[in-house]
Amino acid sequence: MQVNINGIDTRYVLSNEGGGPWLTFIHQLGGDLSVWDQLAGYFRDDFTVLRYDVRGHGATGVPDKPFSVADLSRDLATLLDALGAPHTHLVGMSMGGxxxxxxxxxxxxxIDTLTLADTSAGTAPENRAVWDQRAATARREGMASLVPATLSRWLTPDFQAAHPEAVEQIREVLQHTSPAGYALACEALRDFNVQERLNEIRLPTLTVAGRHDTGTPPAATEFIAKSIEGAQYELLDAAHLAPIEQSHRFAALLETFLETRV
Known part of the structure; x- marks a missing residue:
């Protein structure tokens, strides 16, 4: 399905077989809504599951000017308005977090509950150049040049060897992401920082990190958990895409977390 959100044609998929509370998933940089296929299938009998392609990704349009993470937040609010969802359980991974x-x-x-996976609350000044380099590489060389290093950060070698079909789907999405959309998103993430505001969040919060995540070390996600009163922190045997690599464990954690608050 497509809907115009803040001037950008946006793809979304709504699975509401259960007709239950809303549960929204937001994907990673260089991903799209398909990364949530398995988890959406798991929860759709009990929840109204929403997935969508963030601007510049998947089948959603690429803007012609820079945007911020605050703009991406507004996109989500507008999408929920368009679909008649007053509130939702929210799950974000990496950029989505x-x-x-x-x-x-x-x-x-x-927000009914907040689940944050493999993410950080901001970019340290010394790491801003990394985002600039990725943006420049995408614009200059295209996405193919970024795929090998990205997949090595995202998924452990064991998972890649055991699940080649899943890896190939993730690879295809990454490789076909718009270089312009990817670069603009890199620059938005470079400028994102809410570290000093995390204590304002007063929501039931679950945080999940991958033990082998080198791109966003577990300490970054643990910092979020320590900064939000009452937040739960879980460490999984995975790299950056922990909800995908450890999908059964993540689903169980999320199900238990949601059950106590629905």
Whole structure:
């Protein structure tokens, strides 16, 4: 399905077989809504599951000017308005976790629970250049040049060897991401920082990190958990895409977390 959100044609998939509470998933940089296929299938009997392609990704349009994570938060609010969802359980991974944090600060009354996976609350000054380099590489060389190093950060060698079909789907999405959209998102993440505001979040929060995540070390996610009162922190045997690599364990954690708050 497509809907125009803040001037950008946006793809979304709604699975509401169960007709239950809303549960929204936000994907990683260089991903799209398909990364949540398995988890959406797991929860759709009990929840109204929403997935969408963030601007510049998948089948959603690429803007012609820079945007911020705050803009991505506004996109989500507008999408929920368009679909008639007053509030939702919210799950964000990596870039999606940054959008979710911003949304929690911008629209706390619209979140039932907050789940943040493999994410950080901001980029340290010494790491800003990394985002600039990735953006420049995408624009200059295209996405193919970024694929090998990205997959090595995202998934452990054991998972890649055991699940080649899943890895190939993730690779295809990454390789076909718009270089311009990817670069603009890199620059948005470079400028994102809500570290000093995390204590404003007063929501039931689950945080999940991958033990082998080199791109966003577990300490970054643990910092978020320590900064949000009452937040739960879980460490999984995975790299950066922990909810995908450890999908059964993540689903069980999320199900238990949601059951206590629905």
């Amino acid at each position: 940054m959008v979710a944090q911003q949304f929690a600060l911008d629209h706390p009354s619209r």
